[in-house]
Amino acid sequence: xxxQLSAIxxxxxxxxxxxxxxxxxxxxxKASGSVTMGVRESTAMSYALGDGRYxxxxxxxxxxxxxxxxxxxxxxxxxxxxxxxxxQNRIPLVQNGGVDLECGATxxxxxxxxxxxFAMTTYVEEVRMAVxxxxxxxxxxxxxxxxxxxxxxxxxxxxxxxxxRAGGIDFKELFGKDHAESFLLLEQARAxxxxxxxxxxxxLIAKSKTPKDFKxxxxxxxxxxxxxxxxxDDPAFKKAVDDSIKAQIKSGELVQLWDKWFMKPIPPNNVxxxxxxxxATKDAWANPTDKPAEDYARK
Numbered sequence: 001x002x003x004q005l006s007a008i009x010x011x012x013x014x015x016x017x018x019x020x021x022x023x024x025x026x027x028x029x030k031a032s033g034s035v036t037m038g039v040r041e042s043t044a045m046s047y048a049l050g051d052g053r054y055x056x057x058x059x060x061x062x063x064x065x066x067x068x069x070x071x072x073x074x075x076x077x078x079x080x081x082x083x084x085x086x087x088q089n090r091i092p093l094v095q096n097g098g099v100d101l102e103c104g105a106t107x108x109x110x111x112x113x114x115x116x117x118f119a120m121t122t123y124v125e126e127v128r129m130a131v132x133x134x135x136x137x138x139x140x141x142x143x144x145x146x147x148x149x150x151x152x153x154x155x156x157x158x159x160x161x162x163x164x165r166a167g168g169i170d171f172k173e174l175f176g177k178d179h180a181e182s183f184l185l186l187e188q189a190r191a192x193x194x195x196x197x198x199x200x201x202x203x204l205i206a207k208s209k210t211p212k213d214f215k216x217x218x219x220x221x222x223x224x225x226x227x228x229x230x231x232x233d234d235p236a237f238k239k240a241v242d243d244s245i246k247a248q249i250k251s252g253e254l255v256q257l258w259d260k261w262f263m264k265p266i267p268p269n270n271v272x273x274x275x276x277x278x279x280a281t282k283d284a285w286a287n288p289t290d291k292p293a294e295d296y297a298r299k
Contacts, residue, residue: 025100025230025237029069034079037062038090038099038229042180043200045105045122045226054082057261061122061245062103062228064253068244086178087153091115094229101241102229105197107155109224109293117234118227119241120288123258124280124296126220127159129193130186130201132213137193139218141167149174149191151182155293156195159221179204186214195221199262199275206271223280224293242288249285 029035037059040046045058063080070078083099090106093099094116107125108118129148131137137146140163150156152175160173174191176182183204185191194201198216205214230241248254255277260266262275280296 023231023234025234026069026073026240028097029078029100030073030075033075033077034081035066035069036081036083036098036100037066038085038093038102038104039082040086040104041084041178043105043203045199046103048084052082057257058103058105058122058228060257060261061248061254062101064248065101065228065241065244068247069240072240087151090229094231097231100230100237105200105226106229107224107293108227108290109155112229113292115232116229117232117238118229118290118292119238120245120290121225121227121284122245122254123199123226124278124284125197125199125224125226126278126280127156127195127222127224128198128201128216128220129195129218130183130205130214130216131193132186132189133215134213135192137217140221141169143171143193144169145171146192147172147174147190148193148195149176149182149185150195151176151179154196155222155224156197160195163221183208197224197226199273202262202273202275206273207269211271222293223296225284225289225291225296227290242290246288249288254285 039048039054039059041048043056046054046056048054066078066080083093085093085099085102085104090102090104091112094102108121137143148160148171150160150173163169174185176185179196179200182194182196186194187208201216205211208214228241230238258277262273265272
């Protein structure tokens with residue numbers, strides 16, 4: 001009996017050690033000499049260049065975080081691996097360890113906080129709608145009888161439904177598998193409006209064949225804090241990520257990155273998105289926080 005108890009006790013110790021290792025991302029990174037960044041195919045914050053290369057504001061913020069983690073761990077080399085994520089699989093990939101830092105454009109909300117953790121808010125987003133310039137649509141009230149597209153797996157789906165119920169507006173919904181497909185539906189006139197984050201809309205319009213044919217209109221449908229996703233219950237890793245973000249704010253790196261990606265021509269096509277830094281984002285940087293979208297709604 002004593003031997004059985006001892007065996008059980010040893011097994012529990014090993015199980016506890018394995019669980020601790022699973023939730024100790026810094027230890028995992030140090031042991032493997034690598035970190036995995038979750039990147040997106042086509043968002044304003046993180047997008048593919050081809051040949052396994054990625055870029056964007058959140059990509060650069062995460063690259064700076066990895067730089068700071070490498071320094072804090074005393075590693076002479078730290079390899080960055082990339083995992084393409086979508087709106088549908090990003091949370092499971094963070095949960096199961098497939099991604100250490102999810103660097104797309106994810107809204108921090110209470111529902112998601114039950115499954116993952118979020119770093120300090122990178123910027124505060126407004127959900128808006130893009131339409132064709134000659135559509136005559138200027139407000140959500142003009143969507144009656146229209147077809148509206150949004151991207152599967154984003155919070156804009158809930159935002160649309162909320163507004164539909166509140167105003168009694170009857171419109172048809174389409175869902176693109178990603179942001180590029182959603183915008184294509186608008187370009188092809190298969191949808192009358194595309195609802196998503198304003199930064200994503202601005203970037204897609206700027207990169208389109210004829211930017212003057214589209215415009216962002218209407219009142220903000222919601223205000224949402226955008227942040228980098230990390231695994232839950234890993235306070236040491238969260239502190240390391242938060243400390244890096246706060247340092248990037250303090251040094252001016254973050255405002256320089258915003259200026260680079262949203263206010264200046266972006267190579268190779270030298271397209272300017274033209275999205276100024278909002279007051280809400282300036283406030284978030286002045287007082288860094290990881291509060292969810294619901295807290296902003298109660299302001």
